[in-house]
Amino acid sequence: MFEDEFKKDSDVRRGKYTTVSIPITLYNRIKELIKDTGFTSVSQFVTYILREVIASMEREKLESSMISEEEKKRIIEKLRKLGYI
Amino acid sequence: MVSKPHGNKLINRVVVGRRRDHLLEEAKELPRIEISETLAADTINIAHGVYSPLEGFMTQEDYIHVLHDMRLSNDIPWTIPIILDVNPEDIVDIKEGDDITLTHNNKPIAIMKIEEIYGWDKNEYCKQVFKATDPTHPGVTKTMGRKELLIGGPIDLLNDIYEPFEKYRLWPIETRVLFEAKRWRTIAGFQTRNVPHLGHEYVQKAALTFVDGLFINPLVGWKKRGDFKDEVIARAYEVLIQHYFPKDSIVFSVLRMEMRYAGPREAVFHAIVRKNFGCTHFIVGRDHAGVGNFYKPYEAWEIFKEFPDLGITPLFIRESFYCKKCGGFVNEKICPHSDENRIRISGTKLRRFILRKEKPPEYMVRPEVFEVILSFDNPFIE
Ligand SMILES: [Zn+2]
Numbered sequence: 448m449f450e451d452e453f454k455k456d457s458d459v460r461r462g463k464y465t466t467v468s469i470p471i472t473l474y475n476r477i478k479e480l481i482k483d484t485g486f487t488s489v490s491q492f493v494t495y496i497l498r499e500v501i502a503s504m505e506r507e508k509l510e511s512s513m514i515s516e517e518e519k520k521r522i523i524e525k526l527r528k529l530g531y532i
Numbered sequence: 533m534v535s536k537p538h539g540n541k542l543i544n545r546v547v548v549g550r551r552r553d554h555l556l557e558e559a560k561e562l563p564r565i566e567i568s569e570t571l572a573a574d575t576i577n578i579a580h581g582v583y584s585p586l587e588g589f590m591t592q593e594d595y596i597h598v599l600h601d602m603r604l605s606n607d608i609p610w611t612i613p614i615i616l617d618v619n620p621e622d623i624v625d626i627k628e629g630d631d632i633t634l635t636h637n638n639k640p641i642a643i644m645k646i647e648e649i650y651g652w653d654k655n656e657y658c659k660q661v662f663k664a665t666d667p668t669h670p671g672v673t674k675t676m677g678r679k680e681l682l683i684g685g686p687i688d689l690l691n692d693i694y695e696p697f698e699k700y701r702l703w704p705i706e707t708r709v710l711f712e713a714k715r716w717r718t719i720a721g722f723q724t725r726n727v728p729h730l731g732h733e734y735v736q737k738a739a740l741t742f743v744d745g746l747f748i749n750p751l752v753g754w755k756k757r758g759d760f761k762d763e764v765i766a767r768a769y770e771v772l773i774q775h776y777f778p779k780d781s782i783v784f785s786v787l788r789m790e791m792r793y794a795g796p797r798e799a800v801f802h803a804i805v806r807k808n809f810g811c812t813h814f815i816v817g818r819d820h821a822g823v824g825n826f827y828k829p830y831e832a833w834e835i836f837k838e839f840p841d842l843g844i845t846p847l848f849i850r851e852s853f854y855c856k857k858c859g860g861f862v863n864e865k866i867c868p869h870s871d872e873n874r875i876r877i878s879g880t881k882l883r884r885f886i887l888r889k890e891k892p893p894e895y896m897v898r899p900e901v902f903e904v905i906l907s908f909d910n911p912f913i914e
């Protein structure tokens with residue numbers, strides 16, 4: 448069949464992981480901390496924390512407004528016409 | 533301050549001015565693929581940044597990551613694949629790298645750059661997205677009936693489709709300006725596909741007590757048989773807001789997007805979409821985006837734990853009910869009374885009153901809302 452020419456889901460590698468190093472003392476500290484918390488491994492915890500921190504750092508890096516004054520005026524005018532303002 | 537867009541970039545792929553004139557000419561010469569209203573709505577939503585940071589339909593890498601990891605290939609949270617399905621015979625003359633014109637009712641909607649053509653396992657899709665393969669799940673039936681191949685790549689929007697609710701439709705860039713103009717710093721998004729009964733109103737007002745503004749954003753477009761028609765929902769909210777909400781606390785606008793009935797995954801997706809509209813909070817109720825008994829009542833709350841980087845705060849608000857002893861709307865956490873005092877308001881109960889054209893009790897639905905419903909010969913989708 449025609450569609451057999453294309454890659455299927457199962458052909459694509461999934462769940463790719465890589466290794467980073469952390470001090471063994473930190474590792475043990477985390478291991479102790481996450482006991483009975485729902486986190487099942489140090490890696491899972493570290494991933495969770497990194498995502499949380501990185502998302503907030505990325506947000507801070509953004510400029511406050513991405514809309515030009517001209518665009519803003521045009522939108523305000525439309526919102527007035529529609530009765531939103 | 534309004535939320536930053538998802539992936540920190542509000543997408544705009546709406547082509548205007550001379551570039552649009554030029555691309556409209558070009559579109560005439562390109563191979564065409566006719567798409568459904570639902571897919572046309574997705575195309576338009578992508579272009580207006582509703583699905584930011586997506587710039588087009590997903591290529592395979594994003595698709596697979598979303599399916600299995602609930603994240604895009606750049607690690608940004610994303611739970612529902614945004615895909616374009618085609619028949620193999622529709623694309624015999626098309627190869628990766630080509631530009632094509634997406635049409636709806638033969639009108640050009642967008643130009644799409646085909647980055648990738650790939651196969652998909654619909655059964656696996658259903659298992660991952662719906663946690664079900666049972667054909668009684670409306671999402672499963674719909675998915676299994678879709679076409680055999682997927683095409684992925686960015687789009688450039690040339691034309692909108694006809695929108696009967698034009699006066700109620702705002703795009704993310706517009707709600708962002710609006711929320712700022714209103715000086716709202718915290719905004720709770722409310723997703724709905726129903727006419728509002730008192731239970732919904734209680735949840736909305738519980739949220740509104742803690743935030744500056746409420747963004748009521750019902751979905752219009754494909755829903756299952758027996759759901760309320762779009763026009764009924766829009767008109768019902770019009771009267772509810774007019775009579776029962778402080779004027780400066782609400783923004784109401786519709787979003788043309790299909791319901792997937794994917795429960796927890798769709799709850800996260802709904803939150804991401806409202807984040808793009810500028811919401812800082814999103815109300816997740818009981819059995820959010822669920823259907824039948826496919827998901828546990830509060831399963832949609834659990835899934836949010838997996839996304840510390842979502843960038844919008846879920847508001848978990850319990851199901852409310854009327855308690856005869858409390859004499860008002862309450863929830864499990866604040867009412868000490870037994871079950872026989874509690875009256876749960878459900879869509880099913882409301883439906884019975886509607887079908888009999890019988891006035892429901894005041895604690896069930898506002899009289900103005902009920903009047904609107906009854907003004908339709910048949911308020912339900914057939
Ligand atoms: Zn009570």
